Amino acid sequence: MNTLTIRIETLIQKIFWIKLVCLFFCLVLLPFQKTGAQEIPFITEPETGQHNNIRIYLMEKADEITNSAFNNIDTHETWINEKDQRYSELVQSLGLNYMPLTEERPDLNVNYTGKIQMDGYHIEKLYFESLPSLYVPANLYVPDNIRSLCPAILYLCGHSESQKVAYQPYAHKFAQLGFICLIIETTHQGEVCGDHHGCYSKGWFNWYSRGYSPAGVEVWNALRALDFLCSRKEVDTGNIGVTGRSGGGAQTWFVSAIDKRVKAACPGVGATTLNEQILTKTIDWHCDCMSPINTFCRDFSEIGALIAPRSLLIEQGDRDRLTTIEGVKELYKKVKKIYGFYNTPQNVELIETQGGHGATAEGRKKMLSFFLEELMGKKVPVEKISDVDFSPEKMLSSKDLRVYKDGVPADDRTTTIYDSFIRIPEPPLIKNKNELFAYRDSVICFLEKNTFGAFPDKKCSFEPHMVFRSIDKDNFGSNIYTFVPEEGWRLRLDMRWKNNPKEKKPLLIVLKNPGDQFGEVETFSKQLGEKWNVAYFNTRGVEDAGWENSLQWHIRRSSAWIGRTIASMQVYDLLRCLEFCRTLPGIDSENISIAARDGMGAVALYAALLDGNVATLILKNPPPTQNESSCPDGKGQAVEMLNCLRVTDVCQLPALMPQTNVKIIGEVPESYQWAENTRCKIGSTSFQKE
Template structure:
C-alpha cells in the first residue's frame, strides 16, 4: 500500500472530524459552495476603499497611479491614439428657441458615435456644455439618444450646449453590450474587453469634440446620465478631468450588492469593468473627487438598491470631507420616491446642481412640458442606405483592446529574459495576489465509491480519486516516483478515468483524477444563460472561474507531493481547456514536472478563460514558458503550436517538447 493510501486509511480510522459521519454523505450543493466563496471575496475587498489612504495627502499621492490602473481595467491603458474625429453634421432641426444638430464622429477609425447636439437658436459667446449619456431605452434605428431628448431641450433652452450620444448597444449603428451576459463570449474576459471601455472612450472623444466647438467654454463641462448612462457618467468623469461637474443617476452599486445580493444579474456588461486590481468598487467614483458630484437614485430602485446607495454615500462623504468647507458643498445625494425611472424630480435636482457649479446660479428650476420630436427626425443617418459600410461598431470587440504579441526568443539568454518578463506580467494582471505557494488541499470526506472530497480554497470543494496502475513500472533507484494528475473538464464524469487516457503515454500508469471547482455532477453549480451569475461575479472580484481551477490543481498537486514526503513528482494531464489549466498550474507549482495536453485549444478565445491573459500572451506562448519541463502535445494543431516549438528551440530545450498523434 502506498503512503497516499495509508494516509487516507489513517484519517478515516481516526475520524478527526474532517470526515462526514453518515455512511452516504451528501455534499453541499455547488451553489452554496460558490456563493460562500464569492461572499468571502467581496467581504475582503469591501475593506479596501481608497486603497488604504487615510488622509487627503495619502489619497492625492496615490491617485495618479490609481487612475492609470482604472483605465487599464477598462481596456484603455495605454490610452488609445486620439485619431481624427471627422465630425459631420448631417442635418439641423431649427425649432423656435433650440437648434438640434444631427452629428456623427469616429472615436476611433470606424467606431462611429451618433448624437444630437442641442444648442440655443441664438448663441452669443462661449456656453457651458453638458454631455448626456444614455441608459438602456431601446428606440431601434432611431437610437436611444432620442429617448432622452427632453434633457437636451432643457439644457439648450437654459443656455447650454448639450450633446446626447447613442450607446454602442442601442445606437443607430448597433454593437453589443451582452457578450458575457448571454452571448457566451467569455474571451471578452480573457482579452480584457468590456463595452464599458467603449462607452468611456466614446464619452472622452465626445468631450474632445465639444471643446473644439467655438460655442463651448472648455472650462465649463458637465456629464450626466441615468442607469447605463449613470454608469457611463462615472466612467467618463473618473477618466477625464476636463469634466468639472457630474450627476450620475442610478448608475452604481457596490460589490456587496452586485455579488452577494446578485444584483449584477439585472445588468449587462456595459455596467462593469474587470476588477483586475481588486478594488472596493466605490474607489472608481472616488477618482472624481474633489470635483462636484451629485449622486442620485430612487428609493425603490430594484437594480440600484438603497442599502448599497447608502454605503457608497458614506464612503464618498468620508472622502469629500477632506475637501469641503461644509457638507454638501461638493458632494451630495438626491433621492426621489419610486422605482427605476427617469422622473422629473431627478432631472430638476440635476439641473440645479449643474447650474450651481457651472454658472453659479442657485435659483429654482422648472421643466415645462415639451413637445416630443419624432425619433426619425432626429436620426443622424435617415435611411438604412445612409449607414456607413465601413462601420466597425458591430465588431469593435475584436479590435478595441490591444493584445499581447510577444516575440519568440532566439537564444537561451533571450529565453530567460522573455520568460521572466511574461511570468511577471501574468502575476501582475492575470494571477494577481496569487500566493507564492498554494496551500495543500485538505481531506474533507471520503465517499463510499472511493472518491475524496478535498478542500482547496477555504469554502471550495473538489473531487479526486486514485486509479492504481495494474503493475508498477520499473525505475532506477535515483528516479523519483511520478503520479499523474488527470484534470477533468465539466463535461467529463467525476471519478472516471477518461477514455483518452488509454491512448496516451499515461496508459498503465498511476493516476489521480480531479474535478476542480464547478466540475463533477455532485459539486457543480447552476448554469443559467443569461445571466451567467457565477462567471460574471468572479470578474467583479478580479478573478475567473478558470483561475480558481488553476488554484485547485496546484493545491491538489501540493497535497499529493507532501503526502508522499515530498518524494513524489507530479505530472498533469488534461484534454482541451483542462490541459491548459494544468499548464498554468505547472508554471506556479514546483512539484509539477511534466505536462501532457490532448487536443489543446489554439487560443484563449476558445478557453480557458483567464482575466486579461490575451493582453499578455496566448496558449502557445504559455506552453513555451514551461521549458525546461517536459511537455507532450497530443493531436495539437500543427500551425498554432509551431510557435511553441520555436520557443523551446530558441531556449535550447527542443528535446523537452514532444508532439504525438493518437487515435481519436
C-alpha cells in the same frame, strides 16, 4: 561505591539524556517537518465546516472587496499617495492604456449633416471619428444668440432604442436653460447597433480574456466628445457637466473619474456596491458595459472617489429593479469619506427618490438645479424649476434627428469594435533561450498581476484528511485525501498507488472534467502508461465541488466582476494540489506530471507555467485558443482568464516551459505551431503526438 553501582548510575544517566533528546525532537524539531513526514489523520465522520458553495464564496469575496475599500486610507495624504495608482488601475481596467490619454489625439474629422431650428435654440446633426473608422453619431443643442461663453452638458445615453430620440427631452431642457448640450449615441442601440451584450447573451466570454468591456469604448467616445465640446468656440471649457441614466449613469461615473475637465457630474441609477450586486444577483440583469474588467478587485466606490473633490450628485430611486437603495447609500458613504479628506463633503450628495429605475420629476428637477448652480452660479430652488417635458408633441422623430442621412460610412467599425479595441499581440520571434526566458518572465509577471491577481495573498493550511484507503492484490491500493486549497473549499484527491508508497516514484495528476461520467477519467488514464502513481483531482467546479449547470452563466459573469474566472480559480486549485502532493510520502516531488482533456488543458498549461517544475504535460484535445466564443447560455467549458490575451494565449504556453515534456493526444490545433517551432528552435523537445 562499587563498580556495579557506578555502571547502574551511568546507565540511568544515559537513559535520561536519551529521553531528553527524544523529548526535544518531539516538542521542537518535529513541528518543523514537512506535512509528508506526518501521518494524515483518517476521518470517519462526515466532513463539515467547508461549504464548497460557489455562491457563498462569490458573495464572501464581493463582501471582502466592498468592505476593504479605503481600509488603509485614513488621511488626505494617504489618499493622495494612492490616487494615481487607483487612476492607473481604472485606465487599464477600461482598456484605455492603449489610447492616447496624455498624448496628442488624432483629428476628430467632424462631419455636420444637418440642422434643425427650434424655439430659441437649434440642433446640429453631426458625427465624429473617435478612432480611425470608429464614428460617433451625435446631436448638438445650441442656444440662439449666444453673447458669451456657455456652459456645456455631455449627455450619455442609457439602454434605450433610438437613444438620442429617447433622451432628447433632457437636451431640449438644457438648451432652454442656456446650456449647450451634446448627446452621443453608444455603440449598442443607436443608428448603428453594435454589441454590449457579448457575455450577457452571446457567449462571448472571450471578452474577459481580451480584457475587453464595452465600457472602455463608451468612455473613450465620451472623452472624444469632450474634445469636441472644447473645440467649439461657444463652450466655456471650465464649466462642463456630464449626466446620464442607467447605462449612461454608469458611464458618467467612469468618464468623470477619468477626465478632470468634468466640473460637475450627476449619474442616475447607474451604480452600487459590488457586494450588493452579487448578493442580490442583480448583476444578472446588468449589461456588460456596467463594469470595467475588475482586474484589481475594486469596489465601485473606489471609482467614484476619483471624482473628488469635484461636484457629484448621485440620483437613485428607492425601488430600483437593478439596485437596492441600501447599496447606493453605502456607496455614497464610502465616496463621501474621500470628499471629507478634501474638506469638501458638501460637494457630494445623494438624492433619494421614491420610484423605480426610471427618472422621477423630483430627481430631474434636482439635477437641473444642481447644474444651474455648479456650472452657471445660479441658485434656483427646485420648486421654481419646471420639469423636463416628455410630451409626445414636443418629441422629434428618429428621421428628424438622424445623422447618417446618406448612409453609414462604409468603413465604420462600430459593429466590430470589440475585436480591435484591445490590442492582441502576436507572439514574438524567439531566437535563443535567453530571449525565451526573458519573454517567459515578462509573461508570468503580467499574468500574476493582471490575470491571477485575485489569488489569496496568504496561503491557508491544507488541513489534510484521509477519507478512504484500500489495498488490492494487483497493486498497492489507494488513498483518498481531501485538502483545503483556499478557505471555503475542500477538494478531493484520489491517489492510486502503482508503486510501493515507501519508495519515491513519479506521480501523474489527472484532472477530472466537469460533467464526467462515472469511470470516464479512468478510461482516459489507462492510455497514459503504468510507470507512475496516479492521482485523480477534482478542482472546484467538478463533482462534489461543482454546481448546477444552470448556474454556469451567472458564475462566469459574477466571478469576472470580482476579479476572477472559473478557470483562474481552477488554476489556483491545481497549484495548491501540486504543492500538497509534494508533501506526500512515496511521491518524487521533482517528477510530477499533469494530464488533462479538453478545456481543463488550459488549466493544466497555466498551472504548469506558474509552477515551473512540472515534468510532463499530457493534453487531449487542448483548446486552440482563449479567443473563441462559448454557448450563449454559458454552459460548457470555461477557459477564459482575465486579460490573458493581452500578453499570451493558451496555445503559446508550451513554448514558455521548454523543460516540460509535452504530449498531445488527438489532433494538434494549428495554433500550437508557434509553440512547437519555438521549442525546436531553442533545442527543446518537440511535441509527442499520439
